[in-house]
Amino acid sequence: MRKRILITGAAGFLGSHLCDKFIKEGYHVIAMDNLITGDLKNIEHLFKLENFEFSHHDITKFIHVPGELDYILHFASPASPIDYLKIPIQTLKVGSLGTHNLLGLAKEKNARILIASTSEIYGDPLVHPQTEEYFGNVNTIGPRGVYDEAKRFQESITMAYHRFHGLETRIVRIFNTYGPRMRLNDGRVIPAFIGQALRGEDLTIFGDGMQTRSFCYVSDQVDGVYKLLLSDYSLPVNIGNPYEITIKDFADEIIRLTGTEQKVTYKELPQDDPLQRQPDISLAKELLGWEPKIDRSEGMKLTLDYFKSLTKEELHQKDHKDFKKHILK
Numbered sequence: 485m486r487k488r489i490l491i492t493g494a495a496g497f498l499g500s501h502l503c504d505k506f507i508k509e510g511y512h513v514i515a516m517d518n519l520i521t522g523d524l525k526n527i528e529h530l531f532k533l534e535n536f537e538f539s540h541h542d543i544t545k546f547i548h549v550p551g552e553l554d555y556i557l558h559f560a561s562p563a564s565p566i567d568y569l570k571i572p573i574q575t576l577k578v579g580s581l582g583t584h585n586l587l588g589l590a591k592e593k594n595a596r597i598l599i600a601s602t603s604e605i606y607g608d609p610l611v612h613p614q615t616e617e618y619f620g621n622v623n624t625i626g627p628r629g630v631y632d633e634a635k636r637f638q639e640s641i642t643m644a645y646h647r648f649h650g651l652e653t654r655i656v657r658i659f660n661t662y663g664p665r666m667r668l669n670d671g672r673v674i675p676a677f678i679g680q681a682l683r684g685e686d687l688t689i690f691g692d693g694m695q696t697r698s699f700c701y702v703s704d705q706v707d708g709v710y711k712l713l714l715s716d717y718s719l720p721v722n723i724g725n726p727y728e729i730t731i732k733d734f735a736d737e738i739i740r741l742t743g744t745e746q747k748v749t750y751k752e753l754p755q756d757d758p759l760q761r762q763p764d765i766s767l768a769k770e771l772l773g774w775e776p777k778i779d780r781s782e783g784m785k786l787t788l789d790y791f792k793s794l795t796k797e798e799l800h801q802k803d804h805k806d807f808k809k810h811i812l813k
Contacts, residue, residue: 659724
């Protein structure tokens with residue numbers, strides 16, 4: 485009998501790669517997505533498989549999954565600033581109501597659940613690099629608070645279910661991840677820079693460019709999630725690449741990689757945008773035997789090849805989603 489796993493946010497960037505991973509490992513995958521930010525083209529290659537099924541559903545509403553479930557991966561949430569600033573209430577609901585519904589389903593099915601948290605729970609950190617013991621520096625009422633606090637609540641209710649109901653839970657804190665299937669215009673650094681370079685536009689840096697990020701290739705991230713799910717550890721674990729680079733240096737790297745001659749322009753730094761982001765992955769190394777394997781030069785080449793494969797229309801498309809029809813009152 486194949487083990488059965490429910491993956492929410494399955495048509496998104498990370499969710500679709502997780503579907504691929506668990507199909508490869510021999511699981512029966514139930515993919516769930518309301519397609520607010522996800523895209524069916526990310527998983528359409530799986531529809532022909534007997535051990536894959538798709539459910540078009542909003543997890544903030546009651547969730548019914550027939551039959552047994554062994555595992556649940558909760559990756560449903562807007563994850564880019566452009567998305568969660570446009571749909572702030574839905575972002576809060578998927579982190580609260582959606583997580584509550586999935587924890588209830590896990591309890592009903594006696595399934596282990598892994599929830600996708602984020603480095604954003606650390607806010608604009610005062611500790612560097614960030615360890616799992618750091619409580620964070622978050623502005624609860626700032627524009628980014630809708631995402632940060634949704635994830636922080638998600639962690640809290642997950643641990644409450646673990647402690648009160650004895651539910652098997654796992655929490656992954658995901659740091660900046662990149663690779664094929666990222667949306668070109670979702671506001672995140674890598675697709676933004678690559679899109680601008682390929683369109684012949686100047687690269688836009690917000691702030692002075694001295695803020696740092698640490699980029700993890702998607703296959704490494706998926707491997708870390710897989711190992712954490714199958715581990716015996718219930719507290720949060722950082723999964724990310726600890727190699728840190730300034731945004732300014734990264735922009736120069738993109739220009740060299742794409743062979744373009746764009747200049748860099750500067751705009752005002754958005755409110756509460758973190759100035760440093762670097763994971764301490766000592767715990768992941770110790771518990772899971774995990775650390776990233778893909779060098780950024782290799783990962784960026786694979787990512788650039790993906791974006792180069794897009795059509796001219798896709799490359800110049802500003803936003804392929806009509807958020808208005810999804811906004812909940």
